[in-house]
Amino acid sequence: xxxxxxxxxxxxxxxxxxxxxxxxxxxxxxxxxxxxxxxxxxxxxxxxxxxxxxxxxxxxxxxxxxxxxxxxxxxxxxxxxxxxxxxxxxxxxxxxxxxxxxxxxxxxxxxxxxxxxxxxxxxxxxxxxxxxxxxxxxxxxxxxxxxxxxxxxxxxxxxxxxxxxxxxxxxxxxxxxxxxxxxxxxxxxxxxxxxxxxxxxxxxxxxxxxxxxxxxxxxxxxxxxxxxxxxxxxxxxxxxxxxxxxxxxxxxxxxxxxxxxxxxxxxxxxxxxxxxxxxxxxxxxxxxxxxxxxxxxxxxxxxxxxxxxxxxxxx
Amino acid sequence: xxxxxxxxxxxxxxxxxxxxxxxxxxxxxxxxxxxxxxxxxxxxxxxxxxxxxxxxxxxxxxxxxxxxxxx
Numbered sequence: 001x002x003x004x005x006x007x008x009x010x011x012x013x014x015x016x017x018x019x020x021x022x023x024x025x026x027x028x029x030x031x032x033x034x035x036x037x038x039x040x041x042x043x044x045x046x047x048x049x050x051x052x053x054x055x056x057x058x059x060x061x062x063x064x065x066x067x068x069x070x071x072x073x074x075x076x077x078x079x080x081x082x083x084x085x086x087x088x089x090x091x092x093x094x095x096x097x098x099x100x101x102x103x104x105x106x107x108x109x110x111x112x113x114x115x116x117x118x119x120x121x122x123x124x125x126x127x128x129x130x131x132x133x134x135x136x137x138x139x140x141x142x143x144x145x146x147x148x149x150x151x152x153x154x155x156x157x158x159x160x161x162x163x164x165x166x167x168x169x170x171x172x173x174x175x176x177x178x179x180x181x182x183x184x185x186x187x188x189x190x191x192x193x194x195x196x197x198x199x200x201x202x203x204x205x206x207x208x209x210x211x212x213x214x215x216x217x218x219x220x221x222x223x224x225x226x227x228x229x230x231x232x233x234x235x236x237x238x239x240x241x242x243x244x245x246x247x248x249x250x251x252x253x254x255x256x257x258x259x260x261x262x263x264x265x266x267x268x269x270x271x272x273x274x275x276x277x278x279x280x281x282x283x284x285x286x287x288x289x290x291x292x293x294x295x296x297x298x299x300x301x302x303x304x305x306x307x308x309x310x311x312x313x314x315x
Numbered sequence: 316x317x318x319x320x321x322x323x324x325x326x327x328x329x330x331x332x333x334x335x336x337x338x339x340x341x342x343x344x345x346x347x348x349x350x351x352x353x354x355x356x357x358x359x360x361x362x363x364x365x366x367x368x369x370x371x372x373x374x375x376x377x378x379x380x381x382x383x384x385x386x
């Protein structure tokens with residue numbers, strides 16, 4: 001139904017709901033303030049949800065749900081209202097003057113990875129057999145062309161080993177070894193990275209292709225006061241961490257200055273929770289896996305990393 | 316029950332022979348990502364323009380965090 005009867009779009013509404021000062025932000029706020037969270041400030045000002053609307057911004061229906069039945073009901077109501085007047089009236093300008101704070105920073109020619117984070121099976125599993133056991137999450141990791149090239153020795157020789165450059169180690173450790181399995185979670189602070197030892201070894205040379213083995217260990221740990229459940233007060237003496245071993249098999253084509261393979265896993269033990277990552281009932285140490293692989297070329301594969309990009313790129 | 320091979324308490328180095336098995340445990344399965352088959356626009360303004368061109372309503376999935384990435 002969505003593919004056939006609508007033009008579907010998916011976007012991060014965090015900037016759109018308040019901060020983004022341009023025509024697109026205004027357009028989203030106009031739509032959202034007709035919807036299910038209109039005017040809401042408590043428990044938060046979030047406007048996340050599912051919206052159906054005319055191109056001129058007239059809301060047809062909206063809901064915030066993870067359940068199929070309410071969503072289907074919303075879509076049916078939207079289509080009923082659409083059919084009352086199935087005609088697009090106003091025309092939007094082709095372009096607008098975008099808020100420069102939210103410009104795309106996609107690393108053209110660089111290295112873009114898709115990550116998948118998921119709990120690994122447990123010998124003794126007390127988790128309910130629902131999304132808390134089966135959840136997974138994605139993110140994207142971005143590295144500039146120069147950063148990607150820095151992973152490859154300038155004069156590669158089989159058996160040669162070099163440390164992974166610090167900016168790459170930092171980015172992986174702080175921003176991508178996170179327990180986001182059930183929901184988003186803050187990045188680690190620099191001081192939370194207790195161990196970060198990553199190396200690459202040249203394992204093969206095939207013409208212009210350099211084959212590499214990446215391996216090492218990263219241990220992140222934080223202790224302090226924060227909420228471990230959404231919209232609840234912070235709690236003291238909280239502890240969270242992820243102690244992971246990494247192993248990856250990479251291939252870099254020097255002719256095209258591009259990775260053709262980046263199959264890497266980070267596997268280890270996580271513990272603790274954060275305000276929105278849904279771990280409040282599952283704080284004890286348990287196995288977690290993060291998989292890294294080359295992203296594809298679909299429009300969704302240009303999705304930015306979850307992180308604050310200024311911090312992400314060390315600015 | 317498949318066991319990950321890891322204790323609940325300590326991290327251990329990954330054995331290369333376990334790589335494929337672990338990748339299979341972590342990776343998303345096709346029936347877990349049926350939503351990905353929807354031809355999502357990734358920009359609200361572009362979706363608005365397209366909705367005008369094809370005379371259809373827009374359906375927007377808006378989340379704090381990108382629904383196509385980490386949420």
